[in-house]
Amino acid sequence: MTYKNRKTKARRGLRIVALGAIQAFAGSAAAAAPPALSALGPSGGLVIPYGFTLPQGTFEGQYNDYIDPRFGGTATKADVAWAGIGILPYVEATGGLVNYTGNVRPVFPGAESIVVRHLMANLKVAVPKWFRYQPDIAVGIDDIGGQTHFFRSTYGVVSQVLGPATLTLGYGSGDRLDGVFGGAELDVFHTGLSLLVEHDSKTPYAGIRYQSPSIRWLADASVVATLMRSLKSTNGVAERTAFSVGIQIPLGRRFDASRCEGGPCEARLARDAAGPAAAAQATAELGKGEAGELAVASAPRRDSDQASASVATAPSMSPAVAWSALAASGRAAAPLAMQRIALAPAAEAGPTSLDAIVDALSAAGLERGRAGVVGRDLVVEYENHRYNQNEADALGIALGVAARHAGSEIDTIRVVIRKADQAIAEVSVDRGAYAAFLAGGSPTAADASLSMRMRPTYAASAIDWSTKTGRHSLVRFEIAPVTRYLYGTDYGNFDYSVGAELRAFVPLWRGAEFYASAIAPIANSRNMDDGRFYSAYRLRGGIADAALAQSFWIAPRVFNVTSVGKFDLQYLGVENETTAFVPGRPDVVRLKLAYLRREPGKDALPDEKSALLSYRWVQPSWKLWIEAGVARYVGGDKRPLLVATRWFDDVAFSFQAQHSGRGSFVGASASFPLTPRQGMKPGLVEIGGTAQFPLNFRTRVGSTNYLSADGGENLDFAYDAQQLLLNQGRFSAAYFATQLYRMRDAYQRYAAPEASNPRPASPTAALDAATPQP
Numbered sequence: 008m009t010y011k012n013r014k015t016k017a018r019r020g021l022r023i024v025a026l027g028a029i030q031a032f033a034g035s036a037a038a039a040a041p042p043a044l045s046a047l048g049p050s051g052g053l054v055i056p057y058g059f060t061l062p063q064g065t066f067e068g069q070y071n072d073y074i075d076p077r078f079g080g081t082a083t084k085a086d087v088a089w090a091g092i093g094i095l096p097y098v099e100a101t102g103g104l105v106n107y108t109g110n111v112r113p114v115f116p117g118a119e120s121i122v123v124r125h126l127m128a129n130l131k132v133a134v135p136k137w138f139r140y141q142p143d144i145a146v147g148i149d150d151i152g153g154q155t156h157f158f159r160s161t162y163g164v165v166s167q168v169l170g171p172a173t174l175t176l177g178y179g180s181g182d183r184l185d186g187v188f189g190g191a192e193l194d195v196f197h198t199g200l201s202l203l204v205e206h207d208s209k210t211p212y213a214g215i216r217y218q219s220p221s222i223r224w225l226a227d228a229s230v231v232a233t234l235m236r237s238l239k240s241t242n243g244v245a246e247r248t249a250f251s252v253g254i255q256i257p258l259g260r261r262f263d264a265s266r267c268e269g270g271p272c273e274a275r276l277a278r279d280a281a282g283p284a285a286a287a288q289a290t291a292e293l294g295k296g297e298a299g300e301l302a303v304a305s306a307p308r309r310d311s312d313q314a315s316a317s318v319a320t321a322p323s324m325s326p327a328v329a330w331s332a333l334a335a336s337g338r339a340a341a342p343l344a345m346q347r348i349a350l351a352p353a354a355e356a357g358p359t360s361l362d363a364i365v366d367a368l369s370a371a372g373l374e375r376g377r378a379g380v381v382g383r384d385l386v387v388e389y390e391n392h393r394y395n396q397n398e399a400d401a402l403g404i405a406l407g408v409a410a411r412h413a414g415s416e417i418d419t420i421r422v423v424i425r426k427a428d429q430a431i432a433e434v435s436v437d438r439g440a441y442a443a444f445l446a447g448g449s450p451t452a453a454d455a456s457l458s459m460r461m462r463p464t465y466a467a468s469a470i471d472w473s474t475k476t477g478r479h480s481l482v483r484f485e486i487a488p489v490t491r492y493l494y495g496t497d498y499g500n501f502d503y504s505v506g507a508e509l510r511a512f513v514p515l516w517r518g519a520e521f522y523a524s525a526i527a528p529i530a531n532s533r534n535m536d537d538g539r540f541y542s543a544y545r546l547r548g549g550i551a552d553a554a555l556a557q558s559f560w561i562a563p564r565v566f567n568v569t570s571v572g573k574f575d576l577q578y579l580g581v582e583n584e585t586t587a588f589v590p591g592r593p594d595v596v597r598l599k600l601a602y603l604r605r606e607p608g609k610d611a612l613p614d615e616k617s618a619l620l621s622y623r624w625v626q627p628s629w630k631l632w633i634e635a636g637v638a639r640y641v642g643g644d645k646r647p648l649l650v651a652t653r654w655f656d657d658v659a660f661s662f663q664a665q666h667s668g669r670g671s672f673v674g675a676s677a678s679f680p681l682t683p684r685q686g687m688k689p690g691l692v693e694i695g696g697t698a699q700f701p702l703n704f705r706t707r708v709g710s711t712n713y714l715s716a717d718g719g720e721n722l723d724f725a726y727d728a729q730q731l732l733l734n735q736g737r738f739s740a741a742y743f744a745t746q747l748y749r750m751r752d753a754y755q756r757y758a759a760p761e762a763s764n765p766r767p768a769s770p771t772a773a774l775d776a777a778t779p780q781p
Contacts (some may be wrong), residue, residue, distance in 0.1 A: 031497050040173065040194045040201040041218060042188060043231045044252055045072035047053050047158065048089050048101040048129045048182065049147055050471050052190045052205050053212045057175050058143035058166030060099035064259040064655045066092045067231070071251030074107060075158070075183070076210055076237065079244030081108035082122040083137045086500060089676075090254075092660055094653055100662070102126075102675060102704070105158070106500045117540065118497040125150075126495050128675075142167040149183060152673065152708055157398040160184040171195075175205070190218075200623040203235070209711045211238040219257075228256040258629070259655030267748035268449070358487055359385060359414040361473030367408040369477045369760040372688045373401055375425055376477030378409070379470035385409055385438070385468055390425040392483055393689060394753070395698040396422065396657045396680045398734040399743060402434060403750025404758045408444045411759075423463055426732045427558055428479075429518040431566070433463035434743060444701040445754065450747040457747075459740035461588050462560045480693040485510040486698035488679060489526055491544050494704070504531035517560040520568070522726050524551045551576050552725040558732060564588040568728040575725075578603035579616060584728045593739035595624040597636075601722045618720040621648070627742040632656040640667055641722060654737070663705070674705025685757055 042050040042059055044067050051057040054073070061067065068088040074082050084107070091101035107122040114121070116303040131147035143166040152160035162184050164177030178187050190205025203214045204329075214235030221227040231253040237246045266272050361378040364387060368376030372393035379386045387409045391401035402422060409420045421435045437456035444453040487510065492503040506528040513521040528546040535545040554572025561567050570582045580603035587596040599619040605612040621636025634650045644667035652661040658679045665672045682696030729736045744748070757759070 013579055014506070019422055024653040030036060040192055040216065041220060043067065043103065043216065043233075044069045044089050044091050044251075045253065046071045046087070046233075046235070046249065048091065048103055048149060049131050050091065050099060050128065051103075051164075052175065052203050053214045053233065054191055054207050055175065055184075055188045055190055055205050056145070056147060056162060056164050056177065057133060057173065058133065058145045058177075059165045060097060060131055061091055061093035062257070063093045063096050064165070065255060066090070066658075067253050067255040069251055069253030071233075071249060073235075073251070074247060075487060076241035076247075078107050078122050078245045079247065080242070081111055082109040084108050084248075097135055099131045099133075100675075101129045101131075104500070105496050106495075114497060119499065121497065123157055124495050124497075124500065125155070127158060128152065128673075143573070149181070156182060162188075164188075179208070184186060208266055210241040212236065213238055221257075226256055228254050231255055231737075258658050261656055262746070262749040262752060264748060267308060267752060271454045272748065272752045276716075280611075303582065320685050359417055360412045362475050364412045365473050365475040365477055366406055367412065367758060368405065371404050372685070372740075373404065374477055374479035374689050375428060376475075377472060378711055379472035380417070381470045383467070385413050385417045385419070386421045386423065388423040388430075389477070390428065390479065392480070392693060392695070393686045394684065395682050395686055395695055396684050397746070397749070398738070398752040399746035399749050400757075402683060402743060403746075406434070406436060406441055406750060407754025410438055410445055413438050413442075421463075427518050427520050427556075428516075429558060430463050431460050431732065432459055432738065434740070436460045442692060444747065445751055453747060454744050457744050459741060459743065461566070462563050478689075478690040479514065481513070481691050483512040483693045483695070484526055485512070485697055486693055489546065490702075491546055493541060493544060495706075496541075498540045499534045502532040502534045502541055502544075503527050504535050504544065504658060506546045506548070509591070515555075515703050520556050520726075521554075522572075523553045525549065526551050526576075547576060549576055554582075556726040558728070561585070564590065566728070568726065568732065570724070570726045573724075574603055574607075575615075576764065577606050577609050577612060579606055580604055580615075582722070582724050584724060586728065586733065588739075592606060593627055593741045595623050595625070595736070597621050597623065597634075599724065600634040601724070603722075615641055615722065616643075617649075623736070625739065625741075627737075627739065627745050630745075632736070636667075642667075659699075659735070665705075671708040672705050673708055674703060676701055676703040678702070 023732065028103045042057065042065075044061075045051040045056065046054050050059070050061050050067075067090070069091075071087045071089075072085045073087060074085045086711055089101055089103035090097060094100045103126075104330045105123055105125045105127060107124070108120050109122045111122055112119050116587045124525045126295050128151045129146050129147065129149045129150070130151060134144040134146075136143075144164070145166075146161075146163045148159075148161045150156045158181075160179045160181030160183045161183075162177055162179035164175060166173055173192040174189075175191070176187070176189040177184075184207065184650065187207035188206060188208045190203060192201050192203045194201045196333035199218050199220065201216045201218075203216060204316040205212050213235055216231065216233040219230040222227055225228075227662065231251075233251045235250075236247070236248045240246060260266070262272060284308050312761050358381060361380070364378040365376045368378075368387070369391055373389040373391055375388065375390040377388040385406055389401065389405050391398060394404070402424065405422045406420060408420065413420065414723045417438050419435055420438050420441065421433055423430050424432045424434070425743060435456075435458050436453055438451035440456045444450050459674060487508050488614075489508040490503065490508050493499070494500065494501050495504070506526050507522055508526050510522070510524040515521060526546060526548055528548050531545050532540065536542060537545075550573070552572070552574050554570045554574065556570040558567060558568045560565070565587045567585045569582070573578075573579055574582065580601065582601045582603075583599070585598040587598075589595060597619070599617070601617045603615040605614065617637065618639040619636060620638075621634050623632050623634040625632040631651060632652050634652070635647070637645065637647050639645045646665065648663065648665045648666040650663040652659055658677070661676045663672075663676070678701040680696070680698050682698060686695040687693055
C-alpha cells in the first residue's frame with residue numbers, strides 16, 4: 008500500500024470517527040441538564056442566561072439570596088423571588104422582586120433600610136432550529152420598561168449541548184451583562200446533579216445544582232436547588248456564597264395526544280413514570296397490536312370530507328360500525344384497536360334505555376339529568392357543579408353515558424348544558440363516531456361531527472322524555488381563600504392580609520340564584536395592623552355580598568346576567584354582565600356595568616361606578632385569547648386596556664396593560680383551581696372549592712411608582728358569569744373539540760362501569776387492564 012493510499016484511508020477514518028462523535032453527542036443531547044432559572048431570572052446557569060428557554064407550559068418559582076457584586080458594598084441581606092413560564096414555543100417570560108437591605112439610612116422615618124427593592128420583568132426568545140446540528144440561540148432583555156432600572160441588559164447567547172455538557176457563549180450590553188460572558192454545565196451521570204462554571208464578564212462563578220425526578224403526587228413537579236460561589240472579589244467586594252431553591256411544574260400536558268391516544272390517559276401516564284425499560288416490556292407483552300395503535304398518533308389528521316367519503320363507502324353498515332371502520336382505517340397492524348372498536352358501546356344493544364342514562368348521570372354526580380328521544384336523535388340534559396375545574400369533564404361524562412346506552416336506532420347525540428336550570432348550550436356529535444372514539448379509536452371522526460349551538464330551543468312536548476329526572480342540591484357552599492397583598496414598597500418587601508370566604512348559592516326559579524358570601528380574616532402582616540401604614544388594605548370581616556342573580560337570553564347569541572343586592576361589604580346596587588357570542592367564531596363581545604351606592608349611614612364612602620366593553624379574540628387550538636377594550640374605571644378615569652391570556656389545562660397566565668387618566672399600568676396574573684377534579688357528590692347540600700383562584704401583580708409605568716387605590720381599577724363582580732356559568736370563558740365548539748381526550752378520560756375515570764374497579768398497580772397491569780381479552 009502506498010503512502011498516499013494510507014494517508015487517504017487515515018483521513019477517511021478520522022472523518023468517520025469525528026462524524027460518529029458528533030452523532031453520539033447529538034443523540035445524547037437529552038442527557039444534558041434540563042433548563043432551570045438562574046439567580047437573575049432567565050433560564051440558564053448560575054447567573055448567566057442560556058441559549059434555550061423553559062419548555063412551553065413549564066412553570067418555575069424560585070427563591071435565592073444572591074447579591075449582585077455591584078451592591079455588595081452596602082447590601083448585607085438579599086431576598087429574591089422569581090417566577091417564570093414558557094408562555095409560548097420558544098418564548099419565556101420571567102418576573103420577580105429583588106430586595107437588598109443593608110446598613111443604610113432609611114429614606115424616611117419608619118421605612119426599611121433598603122439598598123435595592125426592585126420589580127423586574129424579563130423576556131427571552133429562542134430561535135427555532137432549522138437544521139440538525141444547529142446550536143440553541145436566544146436573544147433577550149432583562150428589567151424591561153420603566154425609567155428606574157438596576158439590571159437592564161440586552162443580550163444574545165448561543166448554547167451547544169455536547170453529550171452531558173452544555174457550553175454557552177454570549178454577549179450582553181447594559182447594567183448587568185456588559186461584554187462577553189460564557190460558561191459550561193456538566194450533567195453527572197443522570198443523577199440530577201450538575202456542575203457549573205461561568206463568567207458573567209465581570210466575575211467568575213462555580214456551583215452545583217440538583218434537579219429531582221418528577222414527583223407524581225405533586226403534579227409531576229421537580230425541586231431545583233443550587234449552591235454557588237463567586238471565585239474572586241469584584242468592585243472591592245469579597246467572594247460570597249449564595250443558594251437558590253425552586254420548584255418546576257410542567258403544565259398543560261395531562262391530556263396530550265401522546266399520553267392519551269389509543270387508550271386511557273392513566274395507563275400511559277403510569278407507563279411513562281415507570282421509565283423506558285418498563286414501557287418497552289409492556290409494549291412487548293402487548294405485541295404488534297399496541298404498536299400499530301401507537302403509530303396512529305403520528306398519522307395525518309382526517310378532515311370532515313374524508314370522513315364522510317369513508318362512511319359513504321359502506322352504506323350497509325350501521326352508523327356505529329361505519330364510524331368504527333373509519334377510526335380503524337389506515338392501520339397496518341391493529342388487532343388491539345379492532346378489538347376495542349368491536350366493543351364500541353351499544354352498537355349491538357337494544358332500544359335506548361333512557362332511565363339508565365338518567366341513573367348513570369346521577370351516579371356520576373350530575374344534577375337535573377334528563378334523557379329523551381326525538382326522531383333518530385338522543386337528547387340528554389344535565390347541570391354540573393361537581394366537576395368544577397372544567398366543564399369538559401362533565402360534558403365528557405354525559406356524552407360517554409349517552410353513547411354507551413344509546414341503541415342502534417340513534418344517529419346523533421345532543422347534550423344540553425344547563426346552568427341554574429336554564430339551557431345554555433347544546434353539543435351534538437355523531438353517536439357512532441363518539442362510540443368508536445370511546446372504544447380507543449382516533450378522535451378525528453368525533454371531532455369532525457362535533458358542533459355546538461347557544462340557547463338551544465326545542466318543543467319539549469315533541470321529545471319522548473324518560474320517566475326519571477335527576478335531582479339537584481338545595482344549597483351549594485364554596486370555600487375559598489381571599490387575599491390582599493402589597494409588594495416592593497418602602498415600608499415592606501411583602502405585606503399581606505389573608506382570610507377565608509364562604510360563598511353560598513341557592514337555586515330559585517329558572518335562571519335565578521340567591522348568592523351570599525362572608526369573609527373571615529385570619530392573619531395579616533404587621534404593617535396592616537390598625538394604625539399602621541397599610542391598615543386601610545387589611546381585610547374586613549362580615550357579610551360581603553347578598554344578591555339575587557338572574558340570567559336570561561336577550562337574543563339567540565346574547566346572554567345576560569343581572570345581580571341586584573349588597574356588594575363589597577358596604578354597598579347596594581346592581582351589576583350586569585352581557586356576553587355576545589360571535590357567529591362562526593369562538594370570539595365574544597363583553598359588556599360589564601356596575602353601579603353601587605353606599606349603604607345608609609356610610610356617607611363618607613363614595614359611590615362606585617364601573618364599565619367595560621371589550622372584544623375577545625379566541626384561538627382554542629393555541630389555548631390563547633387576546634382581549635382589547637375600553638373601560639371606565641372605579642376612580643372615574645376612562646382609557647383602553649389589553650389582556651393576553653394563555654391556558655395550560657386549567658391554569659391561566661395573563662399579561663395586561665392599562666392606561667388611564669391616573670397613569671399607565673402593566674401586570675401579570677396567574678389563576679388556578681383550588682378544587683379537586685371531581686368534587687363532592689351532590690346531595691341536599693354540596694361543598695366545594697373555587698374553580699379559579701387568581702394572583703395578580705401589576706406596577707405603574709413611569710419614573711415613579713406609588714400605591715393608588717383606584718387607578719385603573721375595575722370592579723370584581725360577585726356573581727361572575729364567566730366563572731360560574733361559562734367555564735371561565737372556555738365555551739365553544741372549537742374549545743371542546745380540543746378537549747376530546749380529556750372528555751374520554753373523565754368518562755372512563757368517573758362514569759364507565761370499570762371506573763369502580765381498583766386501579767392497576769403497575770404499568771404493565773394498567774395496559775393489560777385496558778386491553779380486551781379475546
